[in-house]
Amino acid sequence: MQNKSLDSTQKDMQALVREALATLREASSETGEKANALINKGIGLLDDTLVKAQQLQNAAIDSGRAAMTSTDEYVHENPWRAIAISAAVGLLAGVCISRK
Numbered sequence: 001m002q003n004k005s006l007d008s009t010q011k012d013m014q015a016l017v018r019e020a021l022a023t024l025r026e027a028s029s030e031t032g033e034k035a036n037a038l039i040n041k042g043i044g045l046l047d048d049t050l051v052k053a054q055q056l057q058n059a060a061i062d063s064g065r066a067a068m069t070s071t072d073e074y075v076h077e078n079p080w081r082a083i084a085i086s087a088a089v090g091l092l093a094g095v096c097i098s099r100k
Contacts, residue, residue, distance in 0.1 A: 021046065
């Protein structure tokens with residue numbers, strides 16, 4: 001579910017950037033008040049994109065913190081199991097590296 005939200009936010013951001021660029025390109029061919037209005041609209045769209053990017057960054061940080069907290073709790077509750085899992089991952093990594 002979170003991946004769908006991430007994809008949706010990413011697509012929204014890309015659309016906002018595309019729209020802002022198109023607006024700013026249009027403003028470059030205009031003069032006077034219309035150009036100023038288009039420039040302000042483009043800047044507004046870019047500001048919206050920055051807000052969405054900040055929200056996306058905050059969501060990623062929160063998700064990372066939740067994963068870190070969950071992992072930390074698991075390791076504290078199951079230290080020997082965590083050591084065994086780490087050793088198995090290290091062994092697998094070593095085998096994969098030695099084959100190359």
